[in-house]
Amino acid sequence: MVKKWRPGLSLLFLMLMLAGCGEPYLSTLRPAGEVAERQYQLLLLSTGIMVFVISVVVIIFIIVLIRFRRTKGKEDYIPEQVAGSHKLEIIWTTIPVILLLILAVPTLAATFELGDLEEMEKVDKDGNRESLVVNVRANLYWWEFEYPDLGIITSQDLVVPTDEKVFFNLKASDVKHSFWVPAAGGKIDTNTDNENSFYLVFDNDKANEAGNIFYGKCAELCGPSHAYMDFKVKALPRDEFDQWVKAMQEASEVKPVSEKAKRGEEIFREKNCLACHAVSPNDPRPENARTAPNLADFGNRTRVAGYLEFNEENIKEWIRYPEKFKPGNLMYEKADLTEEELDLLTEYLINLKVTE
Amino acid sequence: MSTVASKKGIGAFIWEYLTTVDHKKIAHLYLAAGGFFFLLGGLEAMFIRIQLMKPQNDFISEQLFNEVMTMHGTTMIFLAAMPLLFAYMNAVVPLQIGARDVAFPFMNALGFWLFFLGGIFLNLSWFLGGAPDAGWTSYASLSMRSEGHGIDFYLLGVQISGFGTLMSGINFLATIINMRAPGMSFMRMPMFTWTTFVASSLILLAFPPLTISVFLLMFDRLFGSKFFDVAMGGNTIIWEHFFWIFGHPEVYILILPAFGIFSEIVPTFSRKRLFGYSSMVFATILIGFLGFMVWAHHMFTTGLGNVANAIFAVATMAIAVPTGIKIFNWLFTMWGGNIKITVPMLWALGFIPSFVIGGVTGIMQAVAPLDYQLHDTYFIVAHFHYVIVGGVVFALFAAAHFYWPKMFGTQLSEKLGYWTFIFFFPGFHLTFFVQHFLGLMGMPRRVATFLPGQGLDAGNYISSIGAFLMFIGVVLLLINIVVTSVKNKKVANDPWGDGRTMEWALPSPPPYYNFKQTPLVRGLDTWWLEKMEGNKELPPAEPLKDIHMPNNSILPFIISSGLFIAAFGAMYSPLNVVGDGKPWGVPVLILGLGIMFGTMLLRSLLDDYGYYIPKEDLVDDEGKGGRAG
8 A cells, every 4th residue: 555655656756856946036945045045944954854754654654564464364363462662652752852952953043043133223323224124015915115214115016135134124004914025035924013024135146047036925815816916026236226226216207208198197197096106206195195006117017916917908908907807906996998098098107117 | 323213204313313412313413514514625625726726717716716715724624624523522432431421411412503503604604695705714804804794604603613612522521531431540541532531621721712712803893893903902913812822722622533543443453452552641631731832833924023933933843742652652553463454544554654744844834934934835735734634534534434333333335445545545645745845936825826937837736636536535435425324234343353442342333322231441442351351241330220311302403593593693783894784683683592592591490300211121122232242
C-alpha cells in the first residue's frame, strides 16, 4: 500500500521541480530583499528539520509494515503484550525538544530583529527623518500610499527606493485587509482599529530580475473583490526614486495636452469625479475625504483597476462597468456615459502624467 | 435498524427516532445528520475546486464563491466533523465504560436536536437571500459590513448548534466521571473514552467564548449595539481573540477523538496492547491544556507586538512534543505486532504519514517571522486540510468501517472499502500537497479566482483533479453503505475477532439496555483480558435485577424547535442592521422563546420516573443475544 502511493508522491515532486519556484515578482521562494531572505532562511531551516522528522517516522513505518504484517501461518499468533518502554519514551520526548530548541532560537532572534522599528524614528540634525516612511491605507479594493515626509500621495502603484529599509505604517479605512508583497517579505494586517508598522527591503539586483515591478496582494478576505485587490511595487534605484519624488512634488495642475483631453477634463469635473478622485499628488484633503484612488500620474500606472492590462480599451471598459471587474467596489455599478464621453474621459486620464 | 420499530411501520420508526433518548439511536441520528452535512460541505468543496481549476474561471461569481467557501468551512467544522465524532462517541463510549446509557439521556437528545435544527437554520440561508460570506472565522469588520442576512444565519445557526455541542460535552464529562462500571478506574479507560473525556473538557471551556463573541456580534447586527464598531469605540481585534480562544481548542476537540479512534484501531489490528498507555493519556491531557495557550498564533500578523509573537511561537512549538509521543506510541504498538490490514487499519496506516506532514507544517507556522509569509496563503489551506482531512476525516472513515457492525449489526464491504481508500487517499495528497507550494509561490487563500501569468495555473489544476478523486472515493463509500444495508448480513459480537474493549463483548447491535448485568472490569483492555482467560462473557458485578430505563420524550425536539422559530423572529426584528425588519419579527421571537421556555417548564413540573425492565424479561432474552457478555 505504501508502495502504491510513493511513486505518486515522487511524480508530484517532479512536477513541482518543473514548475520551478514561482515567478520572481511574486514568489516567496525567490526572496528579493533582506526581510524575505531572512524568512526564506527560516523556511529552509524548518523544512530541513521537518523533513528529518517525517523521514524518521516513514522509515519506522515502512519497517513495521514489512516486518510485522500478518502472513499465512501467523493467523493465530498472539504477540507479546508490551506495556511500553521508559527508555524509548524518554528518547522520543527529548529529541523533539532538542529539535524545537534548534528552531526556537533563530525564531526568537528573527522575531525581535525584524520587528525592530527603532530606525524608523531616527532623525538627522535638522529634525528630518532619515528613513523613508510610507503610510499605507487599505480600502475596499484599492490601496493608497502616502509619503508623509515628502508630501506625496499615490494609489495602486507603490514606488520605493531599492537597497534600503522602507518603513510602513498601515491601516484600513473600511474592513480589515492585509498588505503583502511576497517577494519582498511577509504580510502585515491593515486593521481598522490601530496602525501597524513594519519594514521591507527591496534588493536592486533582484528587482531588475523581476522587471522592477513586484506584485502586491491583499491577503485578508475583504469581500467579493478580494482576489482583485492587487497592487504593484515599482522598485527604483535611489537616484531614480529621488527624481520621481522631485517630479511628484513639483507637479502642478496638469494641463490637458489636446483638445480631446481638455473636453475629457470638463466631463471629469461635470460628472463630479473630482469629488472623490484627486488629480494632484499633493492632495491637501484629510484622509477620510480621500475616498477614491489618487489619479495623479495615472498615465504611468502599470495596471488598470489594479490588475487589468494598462491600455485604452481597459480604461474605457473599467469606467463603463466597474462592477463587472471588481464586484462590490464603491465607485458605481455602471456608468451613465455616452460612448463619446467615455472616449474623451479616457483620453484625459491616459494623459495624466507627472513624469515621462 | 430497531427491530421493534420496523415491525410497526415507517410512522412509528420516525416517531421512535424523534423521541428517542437511547444513546445508540442518538448515535444513528448524529451519523445520518452529520453525514448529510458532510456531503453538503463536500459538494461546496467541489464548487471551490472547479472554480479554481483554471485562471479567471467564471463557474461561479465572486460573491457566490465567498458564500460557498464560508459554508464549506462552517459546515465541515460545526455540522459535519464534530457531529460525526459525536456519533461514534455516543455509540461507543457508554459501552466502553460499561454503562447502560449516558448520564443525561434527555439532554443527549436535546443536544442532538439543537445541533440539527441549528444546522438546518444555517443552510436555509441558501434559499432565503444568500449564505454567509465572511469566512468561517467571520472577522468582525467584514461581517459587520456584509449585506443581507447571511451573517445573521451564521450567527444564529452557530449559536443554536453550539448550545447543542456544549450540552453533549457536559453530558460526556458527567457520563465518564460517574457512570463507569465497577473496576473501571480512570487508568483502565480505553483511549477513545479518554480522548472523548479530554475533548469534552475542551468543549466545556472553549464554547463559552464562542457563545459570547457570537452573542456580541449578534447584538451588533440584530439590535444595533456597537461592540465591534470602531467609530463608536468598539474593537474588532477582540473578535479575533475571542474567536481563536475558541477556534484553536476547537481543532483539538476534533483531533483528540480522532486520535482516540486510531488508538483503538491500531492495537486491535496489531493484536497488541497500546504501547505506552499512560504516556498516551498524559499526552492527551497535555495537548488539551496547551491548546488553550496558543490561540494568538493565528494572529501573528495582526500586530500584537514582538513579545506576544515570541511567547506564542514557543508555546505552539511545545505542542509538537506530546503529539510526537503519540505518533511514536502508535508506531511501536505496531512494532512486534501481528498487523492485519483491514479497511479501518488501512485508514489508520494512511493517517500516520499524512498527519505527520500536517503536524510539521503546523510547527513551521509557529515560526512567527516565517508565518508572516505563510499566514493567509494556500500553505495554510494545505496545512489544515492535512490535519483535518488526514487526521479527522480519515478517522471518521476508519470509525465508520470499524464501528458499523456495533452500530448496525452488519459489516461494510471490505472490498468497496479498499476502493474508497484507493481513490480518496491519493486524491487527498494530490489536492493538498501542491497547495503548500501554491501558497509559497504567492497565492493568498480565500480568493475567488486568480490571474494567469503568476505561475499558479498548473498547481491549481492538479489540485482540482485530486478533488475529483476524493469525490469518487466518497461516492464509493455511499454505495458501500447502501449495498451493505440492503444485504443486511448480521454479524456476531466481535466481528473483527480481535476486539479489546467492552463494546465487543456485547451483541451487534447491543440490546437497548446494553448490559444485562453491569460488568466487573478487571483491567485495561477488559474484553481482551477475559478472552485470553477463556471467558465467553464479561464477569457481572451485580446480581440479575430489574433495570431502570428512561422514557422516550418528544420534548427535546419541541424545545429545539422553539429556539429554531425564535431565531427567525430575532433575524427579522425591526432593529436589524439590514433594515428589512418585519412587524411579525418580535411576536415570532416571543412565540419561539415561549415554546422553548414553556416546554422546559413542563419538563420540570411533570415527573417522569422512567420505567423498569423486570428481571424476568431479561431472563427471557437469554439466547436472543441479550446476554450480558
